[in-house]
Amino acid sequence: MDESNKLPFNPALQELTQYLRDFSSNAEIVLWNRIKDKQLGVDFSWQHPIGDFVFTFFCKEKRLAIEIESDAHTHPDAYFSSVQKQEALKDYNIRVIQLREEDIVKDVEKAVKLIKSSLT
Structure with missing residues (x-):
């Protein structure tokens, strides 16, 4: 694997x-x-750790x-x-896309379209 393409992995986050x-x-x-x-033509992983952070999808x-x-993300520490x-x-x-839970539940197709447009 090309080292410049490698992402940092923290094994301590596997349980999380x-x-x-x-x-x-x-x-x-x-x-x-x-x-x-x-x-959507590409693989996504769910709850993917990169460095010291975990992303919902990657x-x-x-x-x-x-x-x-x-709503937990509205806390100042979350910002x-x-x-x-x-x-x-x-x-x-x-790149990071941020979606709100309520928007996904209300209109998942709109969220999928946004993701699709971000893949190009």
């Missing part, structure tokens, strides 16, 4: 990623059912991370975490 998948929100499940199995091929925001994630990812050429 499994927990997050086991206790997923309805919005995560609804969206996962629309993007899994290469339905497409390695397109270097696209998808974050699903809930700083989001900013830290984006700063940490600049060196790895990863």
Whole structure:
């Protein structure tokens, strides 16, 4: 594998990623059912760790991370975490899409269209 393409991995997050998948929100499940199995032409992983962060969904091929925001993300500390994630990812050429849980549940097709347009 080309080392310049390699993403940092923190094995300490493996247990957390499994927990997050086991206790997923309805919005995560609804969206996962629309993007899994290469339905958009690329692979996505669910609760993907990169460095010290976990992203709801990640497409390695397109270097696209998808974050699903809930009410918990409105806390001021969550804002700083989001900013830290984006700063940490600049060196790895990863783009981040942020979607709100309520918007996904209300109109999953709109969320899928946004993801599709971000894959090009």
